[in-house]
Amino acid sequence: MAKQETVKFITPAGVEVSGPPHLNKPKSQYTAFNFVNGFIFVLICLIILVPIWKVLIDSLDLTTGYGMKLLPTKFGLDGYVSIFTNKSLLQPLWVSVYTTVLGTFIGLLLSTMGAYVLIQWDMPGRTLFANILLFTMIFSGGMIPSYLVMRGLGLTDNPFGPILLPAINVYNLVLMRNFFEGIPKSLFESADLDGCSPMGAFWRIALPLSKAALASIGLMFAVAYWNDYTNFKLYITNRDLYNFQMKLRDMMQSSDLPESVGSATENTIRNACVITAILPFMILYPFLQKYFVKGINIGAVKE
C-alpha cells in the first residue's frame, strides 16, 4: 500500500493533528452548494414576505383595482385615517390593549407563583399539586362544559372572561418551573437562614434572577392575548366588547365596514386593518425575537 502523504495542522477547534493535505486547505465560501443554498433561502424569505408586502402596499393604495405591482400606484394614508378616526374601530383596539396588559400581568403572576411552589421539593403535597396541574394537560371537559361554567359565573359578555381564562396556562407554568430549577438552591437556603420569608425570597431572589424567563413567558402571554380570537368568539357576543381580532374577522367576512374617509376604498380599509393588527408586534419583533427563541428552548430542549 502506498504511503499517504500527511501534513501537520491545527484544526478550528485548536487541536493539532496530522492528516491528508486536503484538510489543511481553508474552505472557500464561494462553492456552488453555498450559492444554491443562499438562493433557496432568498426564495423562502420571499415566499414568507410577499403576502405581507402585498397587504402592506394595498393598504397604502387608493386605486380600486390593485392587480400585481411592487409599489402602490396612488399612494395615500386614507385607509389608516379611516381606522383611527372611527369609534367602531378604536373601541376594539382599546379592548385588545387592556385585555393584553391585564391578562399578561395576571398570567405572569400565576405562573411564577405556581412555579415557585413547585420547586419546593421537600414540601408535603408538592407531587399532588404537580399532578393536579398536569392532569389538566391530558384531559379537559371540552368546549361546551367550559362555556356553561363561564356562563354560570357571569363571565360571558364580560371582558374578564377572556382575561382570566387564558391566565392559567399550565404549559407556561412548567416552563417557568424549569427555569427556576436552574437557580442554585444555596441562595434560597441562605435567604432562609437570614430570616427571609418564602414570599420575600420569591420577590428578592427568584424573580430578579429570572428576568430573561419573565420576558420570554410574558411575551408568550402577550402574543396569546393580543391574538386571542377563540375565547372572544366563544364568550363574547356584545359588539362593544369585541377585540381587534374579532372586529377584523367581522370586516373580512361581511361588508360591516366603517365609513371611509377621503378616497379609501373598502379593500384599502380591509388591508389597512390587517396591517394595524400586526403592526405593534412587527415593530417590536426584531428586538424581542431572542426572547421568544429562548422561551421555547427553556422548555423543549431541556432533557
Place this chain on the structure above:
Amino acid sequence: MIKSNSTSLKLLKLAKYLLWIGIILSLVIGILVFTGSQAVKSMLSEESQMANWVTGIVIAVVGSLAAWLISFLLKSFAQLVQDTSDIRNGVPPRSGKTVAEKPLLQRMSKYWGFYLMFIPVLIFVAIFHYAPMFGIQYAFYSWKVIGDPVWVGFANFDKLFKQSQFSVSFWNTIEFSVIKLVLNTGLAVIISLLLNEMVSLKFKKLSQTIIYLPHFMSWVVTASVFSLLLAPSENGLVNQLLIRMGVLDKGIYYLADKGHWRTWYYIINLWRETGWQTIIFMATLTGIDPGIYEAASIDGAGRWKKMFYVTFPALGNTIITVLILNLAKIMNLFESVFVLQNDSIRRATNVLQTYVYYQTFNAGASADYGYTTAVGLFRSMVGLALMLICNWASKKVRGRGIV
C-alpha cells in the same frame, strides 16, 4: 424489621381494590348493556332508543378511566403518608424522596407561606379546568337552549354515531392534523439542515428572523391575508399571477372549493408554522459537538457523508419527539380550520371542535348542549387515549413522559 405504616398500606390497598372494582364493574355493566339486558336498559331511560353496543363501550371506558383517576389520586396521598411514617420510624423513605424528619403537620406548617401562594393557582385551575369536567354529566342529558336538562341516558351517543356529519368531522380532524404534522415536520427538518450549512452568519440570522415571523400573526390575520391573496377578483395575487402566466382563464375562488380548500389549508399551515418548527431542530443541530464533525472529516467524510452519519442520527431522536408531542394534541384542532372556513364548504371541512361550535352556537333553537357535550366528551376521550399512548411511546423512546 421495617414497620409499614398501616394507614398508608390501607390506602394503597383501597386504591388497588378501587381500581379493579371500578374496572370490573364498568366492564360488567358495559357487557350487560352491550348484550342488551332489559333490566339495565330500563334503569337508564325509557324513551332513548340507544344502540346497545355503543352504550356498553362508553360505560366500560368512562368507568375504567374514572376508577383509574380516583386510584391515582389515592396512591399519591398514600405515598405521602408512607413517607412520613418511614421518616418517623427512622428509615429512608421508600419513595426515595428526602423529607425532613418531622411529623407531617409540623413540616406542613413550615411551608404555610407556599400553600398560601398556591391558593390562587388552585382556584384558577378549579374554576377553569376542573369545574368543566363536572359539566361532562350533561352528555347524558338533553338540554335545549330554552328549558332545563332532561336525563336521556346514552341517547346522545346513539344519535352521534348515526350522524354522518359527526364521522366526517372526526376523520377530517385526523386527516388534517396528521398530514399537516408530517408536511410541517418534514419541511422544517430540510430547512434546518440547509440553515445549518449556511456560511454567512448575518444572512443566517436574517433568514431565521424572517421565517419565524408568520408564527406571531394570529390565525385571524393569517386567514385575512390569504383570503385577500386568494380572492377570485382582480385583487387576488395568486389568480392574477396564474392568469397572466396563461394557466387560468378566470379566477378561481380557492377557499370556496372543497379540493382547493384542503390544498391551501396545508400550504397556509406550512407558511405559518414551518419556520417556527425549525427552532427545535436548530437547537439540536447546534448542540452537536463540532469535534464529531472534525473527527469525521479527518476520517475523510465529505459534506454528504457527514450529514448522513453525524447529523441524521442526532436529529432522529428530536424528530420522533416532535412527532410524539404533536400527535398527542391532534384532537385540539380548532382555530386554524375555523377561521379559514366559509359557509359553502363548511360541511366538508368541519373538524370535531368546529362541528361542536356550529351545532351549539349556530343552530338556533334546535341547539342541544347535551348532544354537543357528548361530542366533546368523545373528542376528549380520544385525545386522552392518544395522550396516554404517546406518553408510553415517549417513555420508551426517550426515557421520560410528555407531561
